Amino acid sequence: xxxxxxxxxxxxxxxxxxxxxxxxxxxxxxxxxxxxxxxxxxxxxxxxxxxxxxxxxxxxxxxxxxxxxxxxxxxxxxxxxxxxxxxxxxxxxxxxxxxxxxxxxxxxxxxxxxxxxxxxxxxxxxxxxxxxxxxxxxxxxxxxxxx
Amino acid sequence: xxxxxxxxxxxxxxxxxxxxxxxxxxxxxxxxxxxxxxxxxxxxxxxxxxxxxxxxxxxxxxxxxxxxxxxxxxxxxxxxxx
Numbered sequence: 001x002x003x004x005x006x007x008x009x010x011x012x013x014x015x016x017x018x019x020x021x022x023x024x025x026x027x028x029x030x031x032x033x034x035x036x037x038x039x040x041x042x043x044x045x046x047x048x049x050x051x052x053x054x055x056x057x058x059x060x061x062x063x064x065x066x067x068x069x070x071x072x073x074x075x076x077x078x079x080x081x082x083x084x085x086x087x088x089x090x091x092x093x094x095x096x097x098x099x100x101x102x103x104x105x106x107x108x109x110x111x112x113x114x115x116x117x118x119x120x121x122x123x124x125x126x127x128x129x130x131x132x133x134x135x136x137x138x139x140x141x142x143x144x145x146x147x
Numbered sequence: 148x149x150x151x152x153x154x155x156x157x158x159x160x161x162x163x164x165x166x167x168x169x170x171x172x173x174x175x176x177x178x179x180x181x182x183x184x185x186x187x188x189x190x191x192x193x194x195x196x197x198x199x200x201x202x203x204x205x206x207x208x209x210x211x212x213x214x215x216x217x218x219x220x221x222x223x224x225x226x227x228x229x
Contacts, residue, residue, distance in 0.1 A: 055205035121228025122155030133156040136225030
């Protein structure tokens with residue numbers, strides 16, 4: 001259900017996995033986050049992602065559990081990568097499945113909002129001018145109030 | 148004596164992923180922050196005792212949380228995953 005890994009993931013493979021253990025789902029929603037090649041200050045060549053082994057997995061499991069308690073979900077899958085990632089590479093995968101699409105869409109957004117503000121990952125952007133640690137955004141914290 | 152884990156920008160600024168903090172054994176998170184503020188490492192890295200988040204046994208806690216001597220303590224900046 002949760003995977004924190006260095007390796008890339010294959011969305012097609014993950015989708016097929018979700019379908020192979022299908023339990024009367026009517027909807028599968030998934031989100032993929034990528035490394036942007038631009039930020040507000042210019043170009044980004046790559047990103048270094050650090051995490052807190054153990055705590056990161058626990059926090060993600062807890063977020064998935066909260067989503068399952070709140071919506072009628074069949075399956076939840078979260079993959080987040082760490083280490084050096086080049087621009088346009090995949091960072092994060094969140095999938096939810098449910099009988100109805102409303103629950104799957106809402107739970108996927110819920111998981112992403114909490115992942116961004118609670119899971120212990122730290123990003124550093126790498127470019128020609130040097131390395132810059134990404135600052136947490138207040139707007140991400142504000143998004144939690146909708147839940 | 149406590150071992151404190153550091154992550155992200157803090158780990159990089161301090162230059163190590165953990166350090167032994169002999170001035171603190173147990174007390175609240177607020178006590179830990181105050182002990183850090185008056186320590187050598189805290190005075191050169193003020194973020195450690197200020198805005199940084201504190202996790203005890205891998206759970207983020209507030210300043211009133213009581214830390215036991217066997218607890219795993221980590222200090223880090225606000226998270227930026229996703």
